[in-house]
């Protein structure tokens with residue numbers, strides 16, 4: 001396993017600018033640019049966290065520290081991610097954070113394993129953007145980390161996307177989540 005990188009290496013602004021053209025249902029072709037998130041992109045991470053956590057507003061996330069920690073202090077060591085933009089608008093992001101024994105994300109497995117969060121703006125879903133962002137992130141993490149984990153609601157159909165990307169359910173990881181439903185962890189191992 002490689003060493004955990006420092007922030008400067010991890011949030012390389014020049015990383016991987018790519019174009020993505022999708023055919024959106026009923027809307028013709030749409031062009032997106034995918035680029036790495038930098039340490040300056042905290043606002044994008046907050047916005048996308050709102051979608052990922054199904055919360056109505058930024059304020060409601062900020063009142064819930066266990067949700068807010070997925071965006072707060074964005075740019076710390078171990079953070080990395082990518083964002084899809086359409087013109088000047090950010091429409092999707094996927095990002096990875098490391099946790100510690102003292103500060104565990106919902107999907108925490110160990111301090112060397114990154115946890116994934118991702119979201120696509122509602123009007124841009126089901127066009128392959130989330131899959132594309134996820135594959136780019138996994139590609140980048142594969143040589144440097146043993147695995148990527150995540151926490152997901154059992155009834156979220158995104159589980160199918162994660163399975164297609166090679167994630168498997170972590171046995172006995174089911175917990176009752178904050179909405180009273182069941183969530184569990186998934187992991188994508190690289191070795």
Ligand SMILES: CC(C)(COP(=O)(O)OP(=O)(O)OC[C@H]1O[C@@H](n2cnc3c(N)ncnc32)[C@H](O)[C@@H]1OP(=O)(O)O)[C@@H](O)C(=O)NCCC(=O)NCCS
Nearest residue numbers: 051052119120125126127128129130131152157158160161
């Ligand atoms: C989940 C999400 C990031 C996927 O991105 P996307 O660009 O829509 O996905 P793609 O077009 O690449 O792939 C389609 C797959 O995404 C998932 N998906 C699509 N729309 C979704 C939605 N509204 N909610 C949950 N998952 C969805 C499904 O697995 C779908 O595959 P399927 O057609 O076999 O069911 C995006 O739909 C989203 O932001 N949903 C709401 C937030 C969320 O649930 N985030 C994950 C938290 S763990």
